[in-house]
Amino acid sequence: MLKRSLIATLLAISAAASAQTAPAPASPKVSPSLYAINSAALASAMTYCSTKHGNLLTGSPGQACFVKARQILADYGLKKVSADVDGRCNNPATFNTCLTPEVGKLVYALNAEFVKQGL
Numbered sequence: 067m068l069k070r071s072l073i074a075t076l077l078a079i080s081a082a083a084s085a086q087t088a089p090a091p092a093s094p095k096v097s098p099s100l101y102a103i104n105s106a107a108l109a110s111a112m113t114y115c116s117t118k119h120g121n122l123l124t125g126s127p128g129q130a131c132f133v134k135a136r137q138i139l140a141d142y143g144l145k146k147v148s149a150d151v152d153g154r155c156n157n158p159a160t161f162n163t164c165l166t167p168e169v170g171k172l173v174y175a176l177n178a179e180f181v182k183q184g185l
Contacts, residue, residue, distance in 0.1 A: 099151040099165055103144055106169045110176045111135035115185065131185050138183055139176070147172060 115122060115131035122128040155164035 097145070097148045097152050098161065099155065099168070100145070100148040102165055102169060103148040103151060103172060106172055107139050107142070107144055107176060108136075110173045111139060111180070114177055114180050118185065134183070134185055135180060138179060138185075142176070142179070 111132055112122065115128050115135055119127040119131045122132050151165065151168045155161050155168065157164070
C-alpha cells in the first residue's frame with residue numbers, strides 16, 4: 067500500500083512539474099530562399115568589386131567598393147526579394163530548379179545596380 071502511495075505521489079509531482087514547464091517557443095518561419103538569396107547577393111558584390119577593383123584587401127579600392135556594395139544590398143530589400151521568390155517557387159518538388167533562374171535574375175539586377183551607383 068505504501069509503495070502505491072509513493073508511486074502515486076511521484077507521478078503527481080512529476081505531472082505538476084511538467085505542467086509548469088513553459089512550452090518551447092515556436093521557431094520563426096524562415097523563408098526557404100532567404101539564405102540562397104543573401105548568399106548570392108554577397109557573392110555578387112564580392113565578385114563585382116574584386117573584378118573591377120582587385121582583391122578585397124584591407125584599405126584597397128576593392129574593399130571600399132565592397133563596403134559600398136554591402137550598403138546597396140542592405141537597402142535593396144533582399145527579404146522582399148526572398149518572399150517574392152518563395153511565392154513563385156512554392157512547389158517543394160521543383161523548388162531548386164525554380165530557384166536557380168531567380169538567383170540569376172537577382173545577380174544581373176544587382177550588377178546593374180552596382181554599375182548605376184558607380185561602384
